[in-house]
Amino acid sequence: MAVENGGTDDALLSKPTDTEYAVLNRTPSAYNPLPTFDLPVGERRHYQQQYADMYFARLAQLKPAAEQIASEAWSDFEIAGETPRRVDRVLDVRQGDLCWVIGTCYMEMPLKPNVLDDIGKEHWIAAPPPRVKYTDDENDQIMLEDESGRLRLTGGMLKETILVTGAIIAVIGTENKDGEFEVLDIRVPDLPRQPPRWERDDGDAAVKGKKVSRSRPKGGKVAIVSALGISGDAGDTLPLDLLMEWLLGESTGPEDQQDAATVSRLIIAGNSLSHASPIPTRQELAHAATKKGPRKYGYDSSTWNAAPTDRLDTWLAMLLPSIPITLLPGESDPTATSLPQQPIHPAMFPHSRTYMELPGTKEVSWFDSTTNPAEFDLDGWRFLGTGGQPLDDVYKYVSGEERLEMMEAMLRWRLTAPTAPDTLWCYPFQDGDAFVMRECPHVYFVGNQPKFETTVIEGPVGQIVRLVAVPKFKDTGELVLIDMETLSAEVIKIEIFEGG
Amino acid sequence: MLYEFHRKQNAKKAGTVHATYLITGTRRVEAAPSQTNGVHSRDGEDTVMQSSPVLPSSSMPRPEEAAEEPSFIRSIMLVKEEHLDQAKRALDTVASIHVYSLEANSLSDIQALTECNRKVATSYSSEDPLQAWKQYGTIQNPNARRRTRRGPPPPPAPVAKDADVKTKPLVPTTTSKKESDTTADSKPPSAKQTPEPDKKGSTKPAQTKRQSSDIFKSFAKGKTKAKQESQSSAEATPAPEPEDEPMGGFSEDDAGDDATAAQEDETKVQAGPSKKDRAAELQAMMDQEDEPMEDAPTPAEESQDAETAIDKPDSQKDEESKETVTVENGRRRGRRRVMKKKTVKDEEGYLVTREEPAWESFSEDEPAPKKIKVPPASSTNAGSKASVGKKGGKPGQGNIMSFFGKK
Numbered sequence: 001m002a003v004e005n006g007g008t009d010d011a012l013l014s015k016p017t018d019t020e021y022a023v024l025n026r027t028p029s030a031y032n033p034l035p036t037f038d039l040p041v042g043e044r045r046h047y048q049q050q051y052a053d054m055y056f057a058r059l060a061q062l063k064p065a066a067e068q069i070a071s072e073a074w075s076d077f078e079i080a081g082e083t084p085r086r087v088d089r090v091l092d093v094r095q096g097d098l099c100w101v102i103g104t105c106y107m108e109m110p111l112k113p114n115v116l117d118d119i120g121k122e123h124w125i126a127a128p129p130p131r132v133k134y135t136d137d138e139n140d141q142i143m144l145e146d147e148s149g150r151l152r153l154t155g156g157m158l159k160e161t162i163l164v165t166g167a168i169i170a171v172i173g174t175e176n177k178d179g180e181f182e183v184l185d186i187r188v189p190d191l192p193r194q195p196p197r198w199e200r201d202d203g204d205a206a207v208k209g210k211k212v213s214r215s216r217p218k219g220g221k222v223a224i225v226s227a228l229g230i231s232g233d234a235g236d237t238l239p240l241d242l243l244m245e246w247l248l249g250e251s252t253g254p255e256d257q258q259d260a261a262t263v264s265r266l267i268i269a270g271n272s273l274s275h276a277s278p279i280p281t282r283q284e285l286a287h288a289a290t291k292k293g294p295r296k297y298g299y300d301s302s303t304w305n306a307a308p309t310d311r312l313d314t315w316l317a318m319l320l321p322s323i324p325i326t327l328l329p330g331e332s333d334p335t336a337t338s339l340p341q342q343p344i345h346p347a348m349f350p351h352s353r354t355y356m357e358l359p360g361t362k363e364v365s366w367f368d369s370t371t372n373p374a375e376f377d378l379d380g381w382r383f384l385g386t387g388g389q390p391l392d393d394v395y396k397y398v399s400g401e402e403r404l405e406m407m408e409a410m411l412r413w414r415l416t417a418p419t420a421p422d423t424l425w426c427y428p429f430q431d432g433d434a435f436v437m438r439e440c441p442h443v444y445f446v447g448n449q450p451k452f453e454t455t456v457i458e459g460p461v462g463q464i465v466r467l468v469a470v471p472k473f474k475d476t477g478e479l480v481l482i483d484m485e486t487l488s489a490e491v492i493k494i495e496i497f498e499g500g
Numbered sequence: 501m502l503y504e505f506h507r508k509q510n511a512k513k514a515g516t517v518h519a520t521y522l523i524t525g526t527r528r529v530e531a532a533p534s535q536t537n538g539v540h541s542r543d544g545e546d547t548v549m550q551s552s553p554v555l556p557s558s559s560m561p562r563p564e565e566a567a568e569e570p571s572f573i574r575s576i577m578l579v580k581e582e583h584l585d586q587a588k589r590a591l592d593t594v595a596s597i598h599v600y601s602l603e604a605n606s607l608s609d610i611q612a613l614t615e616c617n618r619k620v621a622t623s624y625s626s627e628d629p630l631q632a633w634k635q636y637g638t639i640q641n642p643n644a645r646r647r648t649r650r651g652p653p654p655p656p657a658p659v660a661k662d663a664d665v666k667t668k669p670l671v672p673t674t675t676s677k678k679e680s681d682t683t684a685d686s687k688p689p690s691a692k693q694t695p696e697p698d699k700k701g702s703t704k705p706a707q708t709k710r711q712s713s714d715i716f717k718s719f720a721k722g723k724t725k726a727k728q729e730s731q732s733s734a735e736a737t738p739a740p741e742p743e744d745e746p747m748g749g750f751s752e753d754d755a756g757d758d759a760t761a762a763q764e765d766e767t768k769v770q771a772g773p774s775k776k777d778r779a780a781e782l783q784a785m786m787d788q789e790d791e792p793m794e795d796a797p798t799p800a801e802e803s804q805d806a807e808t809a810i811d812k813p814d815s816q817k818d819e820e821s822k823e824t825v826t827v828e829n830g831r832r833r834g835r836r837r838v839m840k841k842k843t844v845k846d847e848e849g850y851l852v853t854r855e856e857p858a859w860e861s862f863s864e865d866e867p868a869p870k871k872i873k874v875p876p877a878s879s880t881n882a883g884s885k886a887s888v889g890k891k892g893g894k895p896g897q898g899n900i901m902s903f904f905g906k907k
Contacts, residue, residue: 024640240614242576252524322633363645490574495576
């Protein structure tokens with residue numbers, strides 16, 4: 001019943017009729033989360049280990065893949081009659097010798113946040129505003145590092161490639177007389193193996209002895225929204241209400257309602273609350289230091305404002321009877337600030353808690369408060385998503401503006417958070433870096449981005465990944481709908497028309 | 501319906517009713533931003549994005565290659581009456597128009613519409629969404645999994661909840677004040693009150709008795725006094741009817757306390773024979789001391805009085821017949837037997853210190869030792885989660901508490 005513009009209102013606005021409308025049923029969603037980013041609980045979580053182990057583990061995990069790609073590419077590489085040879089350790093590079101080596105990239109940037117500077121600056125009240133980019137073309141250096149040592153890299157090739165600290169790369173070139181390695185070409189591990197659709201669910205069924213059904217129900221759509229930004233004070237939650245009404249099928253016309261009924265799941269990708277991070281920012285600390293009056297040490301309970309969490313909780317509780325929700329925490333959410341952020345505790349959601357399963361049961365919750373980053377299977381497709389912190393950090397390292405390219409780079413490096421632990425707080429993994437992607441997702445979404453962007457990339461063995469940058473709902477009012485059958489993305493924009 | 505009303509009222513007298521519309525439609529959006537990005541950022545070193553491949557294996561379509569097709573976005577807009585035409589022009593196709601709300605004058609602050617949703621949420625919080633919402637036309641989901649609540653659902657107003665929490669015995673006098681405060685607050689959450697009245701009646705005497713014993717716990721010499729007071733208050737329980745209401749306010753927490761109270765009730769019932777035994781024992785003890793006491797009647801009398809005083813409340817309160825420990829909300833409470841030193845002036849005027857067993861109540865604010873299992877019936881949902889969290893989160897609490905000694 002869509003009317004072309006210019007038609008009269010009467011076609012749309014009319015008296016209520018007596019026709020009985022059938023109650024719509026929502027498309028079911030097949031959901032299977034992966035525990036990739038779950039940290040051990042309680043006493044088994046240790047913080048005593050060094051972060052260097054993480055780098056070594058990462059290198060060990062990705063070296064075979066990088067080696068394979070590099071040897072394929074460079075086995076018949078010839079310059080001036082010389083063929084390159086593989087060098088095992090970074091320090092074994094000889095001058096004038098054409099060789100290739102694999103290591104971790106390290107960017108030496110004086111403008112990067114430095115722990116020693118931070119300690120020195122703590123005595124100053126005024127904090128400098130955080131930098132947008134750490135790049136400084138004159139003073140930046142790029143190095144290649146592995147267990148044996150570091151090697152400085154130069155060459156025009158470097159400027160054309162996205163590189164961040166922590167990326168595992170294979171470089172070919174030779175050492176020049178300055179002792180620097182001149183790079184001729186760079187290779188990265190590239191996309192890992194992509195599981196076919198429904199592989200994990202079929203696998204589980206086979207293990208349990210159930211018959212693996214060939215026919216799966218048609219998937220609906222999944223809605224991804226990010227940065228709801230609920231703060232208790234500002235009166236700007238009307239778009240949230242509109243969103244809720246649309247998702248529930250309460251508002252809009254019958255066609256839109258039927259469309260809304262195909263949305264089988266809602267994913268909230270980070271930053272649902274706008275000021276709930278447990279660590280106060282520099283500004284807040286400075287403000288507290290200048291406050292007169294009796295100093296309250298430790299936690300000051302008079303400053304607690306229950307309104308934002310209450311609002312979020314009631315909003316979720318109104319949606320949950322109708323649609324399952326997956327909630328990823330973000331930078332400003334009440335959970336740990338170091339990656340991988342653990343799920344927001346059920347204690348924050350007194351109303352929505354009934355839709356969460358008790359800890360210890362193997363059942364998947366209807367309301368899944370999950371980690372950030374998160375990996376899960378939805379309708380057979382593998383999803384990998386973050387709340388935006390890794391991408392924002394990579395953005396600071398690179399002088400370009402294209403976030404989709406950075407997302408692609410992160411996938412090709414096989415690292416969900418390449419800059420951790422350098423400039424991104426993270427847990428010191430001991431046995432293996434959890435941020436190394438073992439399997440290629442079908443959909444890679446990142447929340448909290450300034451605008452909506454999407455594209456499709458391809459891998460060397462035929463992998464196809466849909467990249468989605470989800471915009472902030474608080475600023476743009478947009479949410480992304482991904483169709484589960486075609487994996488195409490579209491945007492729905494909810495706004496309040498201000499006239500003019 | 502709203503549309504009809506709006507039309508009729510405005511037909512009678514123009515401008516009386518103002519409508520806010522919800523319009524849905526599609527809009528064309530050009531992919532311009534990526535283009536301008538491609539043009540502008542060609543300066544200097546910034547060739548990362550445009551001219552050469554980012555990574556040798558990159559397969560992303562370059563902005564120049566990407567077709568210039570405009571993409572459509574679906575738009576849901578809330579529009580005031582006066583902007584309706586403008587909004588319709590902004591959209592390429594209009595899928596539906598509904599009257600979202602009606603008001604007498606144009607809305608000055610459109611965010612006030614969130615109030616409607618909030619009021620609905622609070623006034624209909626007692627409805628079960630999975631059953632009741634079918635009539636509202638929301639999209640049903642037969643797969644929704646919800647587990648049953650173990651405790652009462654939280655009240656809609658967070659204010660009441662804050663006041664209800666924490667009946668710390670350390671703040672004895674203020675607890676009574678808080679009771680009266682929360683009377684007003686705890687009345688609104690009606691849904692919560694319904695399961696409470698049944699429990700209230702049966703545990704009333706035990707609760708008040710327990711409460712007053714907590715109140716006087718902080719008195720150092722309170723043992724004797726406490727016993728006397730508790731005895732008198734136990735008798736006076738039927739009298740203070742107004743006390744019932746304030747009790748309800750604590751019901752959420754006292755759900756755990758009920759277990760202790762119930763237990764105390766039980767032990768009281770069993771008391772019969774042991775009460776007599778103890779009375780006999782004490783009598784025998786007192787008979788022994790009769791001789792030396794003749795010389796120093798005064799101190800002897802005092803001690804005798806004290807002992808008899810102990811006797812009665814001791815017989816009354818036979819929770820002490822056995823050591824009880826209950827765990828709720830991460831606190832260990834109960835009665836136990838400790839050796840207490842009593843200094844008594846002897847017949848020759850000497851101060852003699854004797855060690856006697858005595859009962860006292862204790863409350864330790866520490867996670868329960870692992871071998872004690874929290875009985876699921878006695879703790880609310882929040883309680884179990886809190887205790888689990890506490891156990892995991894404060895493993896060193898036992899060490900700190902040992903500094904303060906057992907209270």
